[in-house]
Amino acid sequence: MLKLSSHMSSLIHIPAKQQPVINRLHDVMTQAVAYAAAIADNAIDDGVPLPMDLVDSFAADYERIITSLVTAATVK
Numbered sequence: 001m002l003k004l005s006s007h008m009s010s011l012i013h014i015p016a017k018q019q020p021v022i023n024r025l026h027d028v029m030t031q032a033v034a035y036a037a038a039i040a041d042n043a044i045d046d047g048v049p050l051p052m053d054l055v056d057s058f059a060a061d062y063e064r065i066i067t068s069l070v071t072a073a074t075v076k
Contacts, residue, residue, distance in 0.1 A: 036058075
């Protein structure tokens with residue numbers, strides 16, 4: 001679960017409807033960072049690089065996530 005400091009929670013209002021999905025996204029992204037570190041460790045250990053096409057595919061996925069979050073942040 002995403003934990004905001006008391007200072008941050010007083011500055012950031014997250015509607016109740018958004019809280020569960022934001023928490024879930026935070027959890028999934030935390031896991032994704034750990035998986036990416038494991039992939040890097042495996043590649044280093046084995047001396048076998050990850051194909052750049054796969055890296056590019058993940059980068060495109062994350063760009064779509066950022067685009068959606070920016071859209072959500074700029075709603076008027």
